[in-house]
Amino acid sequence: VRLALLLLCVGCAGSGEPMPPGTCDEASAGAAGDLVEGALSIGTGSGDDFRPLGATIELVLGSQGGWMVTPTLEVDLSAMATDGDCVRIDVSVDLGDGQQLPYVAILSELVGERWTSEPLQLFLSYDLAAVEGRTANLSASLEDDDVVATAEATAILTNQD
Amino acid sequence: MVPTMHDRQEPVRRALTAILVLAIPALARATPITLEAPLVLEAGQVAVATQGSLVWAPDGPAPEGADEQIVGAALAVMVGALPRTTLAATVPFADKRSSIQVPGGEREERHARGIGDATFTAAVAAVPGAVVPFVGVKAPTGSSDQADSLGRFPQRFQVGTGAWDATAGVLFSRCSPLIDLDAALSYSLGGTAHDFDAGDEVRGELSARRRLAGPLVGALETRIAWRQADGGALAPAESGGATWTVAPGLQGRLGRHTIEAAVEIPLVQPVDRHVSAVARVGYRVLFEGGA
Numbered sequence: 079v080r081l082a083l084l085l086l087c088v089g090c091a092g093s094g095e096p097m098p099p100g101t102c103d104e105a106s107a108g109a110a111g112d113l114v115e116g117a118l119s120i121g122t123g124s125g126d127d128f129r130p131l132g133a134t135i136e137l138v139l140g141s142q143g144g145w146m147v148t149p150t151l152e153v154d155l156s157a158m159a160t161d162g163d164c165v166r167i168d169v170s171v172d173l174g175d176g177q178q179l180p181y182v183a184i185l186s187e188l189v190g191e192r193w194t195s196e197p198l199q200l201f202l203s204y205d206l207a208a209v210e211g212r213t214a215n216l217s218a219s220l221e222d223d224d225v226v227a228t229a230e231a232t233a234i235l236t237n238q239d
Numbered sequence: 240m241v242p243t244m245h246d247r248q249e250p251v252r253r254a255l256t257a258i259l260v261l262a263i264p265a266l267a268r269a270t271p272i273t274l275e276a277p278l279v280l281e282a283g284q285v286a287v288a289t290q291g292s293l294v295w296a297p298d299g300p301a302p303e304g305a306d307e308q309i310v311g312a313a314l315a316v317m318v319g320a321l322p323r324t325t326l327a328a329t330v331p332f333a334d335k336r337s338s339i340q341v342p343g344g345e346r347e348e349r350h351a352r353g354i355g356d357a358t359f360t361a362a363v364a365a366v367p368g369a370v371v372p373f374v375g376v377k378a379p380t381g382s383s384d385q386a387d388s389l390g391r392f393p394q395r396f397q398v399g400t401g402a403w404d405a406t407a408g409v410l411f412s413r414c415s416p417l418i419d420l421d422a423a424l425s426y427s428l429g430g431t432a433h434d435f436d437a438g439d440e441v442r443g444e445l446s447a448r449r450r451l452a453g454p455l456v457g458a459l460e461t462r463i464a465w466r467q468a469d470g471g472a473l474a475p476a477e478s479g480g481a482t483w484t485v486a487p488g489l490q491g492r493l494g495r496h497t498i499e500a501a502v503e504i505p506l507v508q509p510v511d512r513h514v515s516a517v518a519r520v521g522y523r524v525l526f527e528g529g530a
Binding site for chain 2: 138139199207
């Protein structure tokens with residue numbers, strides 16, 4: 079079974095708020111730009127508590143029975159050297175079957191030298207047995223102006239008390 | 240009224256607890272509609288009550304975004320078994336339907352239905368008509384491990400809990416020509432089953448009732464509760480917190496028959512709940528039993 083995961087909601091730290099419809103049309107094009115190495119990381123925690131993803135990532139149960147993972151993203155805006163306006167973020171999770179369900183968020187403005195997102199709710203399954211112990215490949219990309227940053231991480235899904 | 244337990248069984252509990260409020264000695268005055276504390280019957284009296292409920296809970300939190308409706312029914316039998324002591328048993332039934340979002344963005348339906356957990360209650364009129372301590376226990380008689388093609392239902396969606404729960408509390412009553420008042424304080428101890436440790440809950444409830452015309456009584460009731468977060472490997476990441484509801488209602492009595500209706504509106508509720516309103520309709524009848 080392979081599940082690509084859907085980022086249902088990108089919560090935004092600082093001023094990185096989702097844009098009203100039509101405000102950032104240029105960001106939705108998804109055009110390829112120059113790659114900036116190391117400017118985007120997938121991890122856990124926000125702000126000073128951000129840590130790159132380790133060997134495992136914890137499954138989180140939603141209040142209506144949905145199992146998800148909740149990683150965060152850290153962006154090195156100084157390395158990106160962009161204005162931080164109308165930023166496009168793509169995130170997906172692949173559990174091994176190749177199915178991709180990428181979620182796209184357009185954020186209005188990222189500020190500071192290092193910006194971290196709120197936890198992203200990457201919805202996996204209603205069936206714990208179908209996901210626990212599996213290896214998840216997380217990928218993310220961020221586009222702003224003419225530059226692109228990408229990140230990938232692999233972790234085993236665990237359910238801790 | 241019936242001391243049932245915690246919010247994972249909320250709709251069923253409210254349905255069955257509400258039926259147990261029988262104001263007898265009692266039938267001489269109006270009775271609370273939604274309070275969870277039972278009142279006492281006189282020795283030899285028997286009462287049978289039923290209540291239907293409809294819970295409307297749309298627009299649940301992400302990622303599931305559940306639109307949920309619960310149709311509940313409950314049957315209660317109360318017996319004035321001893322002087323000042325009333326014993327009660329309540330059995331609920333629930334039909335739960337939920338439209339939820341699945342990974343990928345489509346929506347699917349989930350459906351749980353069946354008999355829930357039975358509740359057994361004892362209430363003693365320590366000061367007749369004024370102070371009534373009560374205790375209750377909920378037995379895991381309902382199905383608590385149902386699943387569908389998506390997987391096992393979350394514990395709150397099951398019709399039963401699989402756990403033994405206990406409740407204790409006290410009801411204070413005061414009657415006057417203008418208004419009848421009942422206030423209850425209670426504490427429910429949540430049990431553990433299926434890697435799910437239900438949070439305890441403390442409640443304060445108030446019911447004020449006034450005769451409107453003939454046998455018709457108007458009621459305004461409120462509940463303030465705080466529930467501990469659920470624990471265990473199958474507990475949601477976020478649960479528990481404060482609840483504040485208000486419930487206007489009407490009650491009518493014709494001889495030994497009582498009908499009542501109320502609408503509970505949550506003003507504050509925990510992050511894992513998204514109830515918009517609960518409608519209740521109840522009927523009960525009192526038998527003197529030759530006492």
